Amino acid sequence: MTTVTSAPRTAAARDDSHRPGAFAGTRTLIRFNLRRDRIRIPVWVLALFVGTVSTIGSFTASYGTPEDVEKLVRSMDSPAALAMTGPRHYLDDYNIGAMLGHQMLGFTAVMVGIMSVLFVTRYTRAEEETGRAELVRSTVVGRHAHLAAALAVTGIANAAHALLLFAGLAGNSAEGIDVPGSLLYAVAHFAIGMFFAAVAAVTVQFTAHSRGASGMAMAVVGAAYGLRAAGDVGNGVLSWLSPIGWVQRTYVYVDNNWLPVLLTLAVAAALAYAGFRLSLRRDVGAGLRPDKRGAGTGSRALTSPLGFAVRLHRGLFIGFGIATFVLGVMYGSIIADAEDMVGDVKEIQEALEELGGATVAESFASIVMIVIAIVSAVYVVMAALRARAEETAGRAEPLLATGLSRTRWLGSHIVVAAAGGTATLLLAGLGFGIAGAGSTGDGGMVLKLTGAALAFAPALWVTVGVAVLLFGWLPRATAAAWLVPVYAFVVGYLGQILQFPDWTNNLSPFGHVPQLPAEDMSWTPLLLLTLVAGLLIWAGLVGFNRRDLETK
Incomplete structure (x- = not known):
């Protein structure tokens, strides 16, 4: 009868000191x-x-x-x-x-x-x-x-x-x-x-x-x-x-x-x-929170590029939609106090007078609209750059290896970013208008402030265009797209109080939007911004179709 005995453990095997x-x-x-x-x-x-x-x-x-x-x-x-x-x-x-x-x-x-x-x-x-x-x-x-x-x-x-x-x-x-x-x-x-x-x-x-x-x-x-x-x-x-x-x-x-x-x-x-x-x-x-079990069969919408993009962006849009609506409600609830808050401050009063508003409340609302628009701009930059994240993670390559064209794939993310950004403006404007109407007793505030928020949609589309242009031609520099909302906040919001020169505001797409409800509506700058957005997006798509895809 034979037996097999294990080799004795050496001192090196027992010693864990060499482990990191x-x-x-x-x-x-x-x-x-x-x-x-x-x-x-x-x-x-x-x-x-x-x-x-x-x-x-x-x-x-x-x-x-x-x-x-x-x-x-x-x-x-x-x-x-x-x-x-x-x-x-x-x-x-x-x-x-x-x-x-x-x-x-x-x-x-x-x-x-x-x-x-x-x-x-x-x-x-x-x-x-x-x-x-x-x-x-x-x-x-x-x-x-x-x-x-x-x-x-x-x-x-x-x-x-x-x-x-x-x-x-x-x-x-x-x-x-x-x-x-x-x-x-x-x-x-x-x-x-x-x-x-x-x-x-x-x-x-x-x-x-x-x-x-x-x-x-x-x-x-x-x-x-x-x-x-x-x-x-x-x-x-x-x-x-x-x-x-x-x-x-x-x-x-x-x-x-x-x-x-x-x-x-x-x-x-x-x-x-x-x-x-x-x-x-x-x-x-992995995470401590287990992932939810998915459905046994996928929705038919997931078989289309647009439906799949909507699914990818759903969580981000819901979060920003709720945030912008709450932000609008918060500002709308204090709009009735705007005159008491800023009416005696000379510098702010001068800034409001330059807007030509009929009332301090309307002028105050036009300044707040810039903040709301910039929050929405943060969303569209994150949504537009999701395509870059999909590319660098290697998830875009298998999709584009099929019959899906690059234009349709990137276009789906562009549509979701632009439409989602417009929807966040709509939600913010509704929250601002509903709360503002309750605060001031003026029911016309709902339509007035909702329209004022939607007026910034072309500026958001230009922001999407900048992100797409960078993604198409300079993918490693896509982070530069964040300069658009940051610069817009500095010169559009703080610049009115700190009295920056007018030309600094003109460098931002948000600086060309009529500051409703204090100003009268002007369609020409909005149409021009829409044209610029279309040209930027087209140029970005051309660049993406011409460059190599980053693969894993």
Whole structure:
């Protein structure tokens, strides 16, 4: 009888010290992410910094006398104004520093939060969705390396922004701006950025798709802003349920309270730890939330390029449709208070008079329409660039290997982007009009504001055309399409208050849209914008048909 005995385990086999740790390779991934986004990160940081510094100059020029400041305090001390800015305590000593904390901290907290969410999802879930994370982790890279590197790079971006803020504000001689307050203002931005980065570190564990992960984290950003607004107007307890409410209650340049910042950083650390722990409960590329079982048979609509594109864009459109409708309702509910809010502010009054509006409410609505249109422009850029995502992920190649032409495939995404953007304008206009009619008692507001929103549709189509043109001829530069909505916001919204030269607004397609309901309708610029959009889309289709497809 023979027996087989296993070979004795050697010391090397028993020793696990040679295996990579959970954070192995983190520093390499940090350097790689910084090299990869050497342009994206500085653009975000500098844009946020310049926005803050330019606002100080505007405050100084606009409110140079005690009488001007007193009028501003009266206009800000209303429920509508507090909902859009911050807690009333800032108004007790409303110098330039207090204005900065009151009017800008909540807004820039949202922007810093969006930046942080996008960075974390880009470096984690997007890498898993494309399969690159699995390839990288087949080498000497630990399980936690991707998430740790994502949080580290996001922290570097937020720290760079904070350092710029401190340096720029501490050396400013405006009334009320001092070194201790500037340090707190900078650290508050770092803290809120890392809080939302930690939120994204949790959401990326639940879904297998980067859009879903970023969508959930963005919903937290929106909810934080909504709770803050509700708490500042009514029950202050609600503001303490929002991290944006926490950093605003530092009362920077007024009380300089550091405790809310410490609370924000502590909760951010706890959320980041939860993200690491949750990542141990799932496989690479999978999410904690199981995918829903699909139908046994597909819809006939999925057999057509347009029907398939509608299915791909459905979730994005629903999210933006709800968001724009709610945004319209929010602004419509305060339109009756517009005259009380801005009627005594000389600079805003001058901007409204230039619009030629019959009433302050109509002029105020025409300014708000720019914000609504730019939110819709964000949707059309994301929708138009979905074709690029399908190409880089390798999902376009098998479709185009069939009898489906490139023009029909790309055209389906163009149609969905243009029609979806127009639909978001319609929803926003309806929400704005319905709430505005209820606020003012003027039933004609519904049709008037809905039409004013739809007037921006040709400008949205031009935005789609720019994205398609870049995709067709310069696919690696498609991110430049984001310059259209960003530039439109800077010169179209802020430019009216900061009095930018007229030629800067003319460079934006949104600058050629009649500012209804304050102005009379003019069809010529809308027809020209539609023609330009058609030419851009045609040129983009020509370029796409002539270039090579990126394959996997």
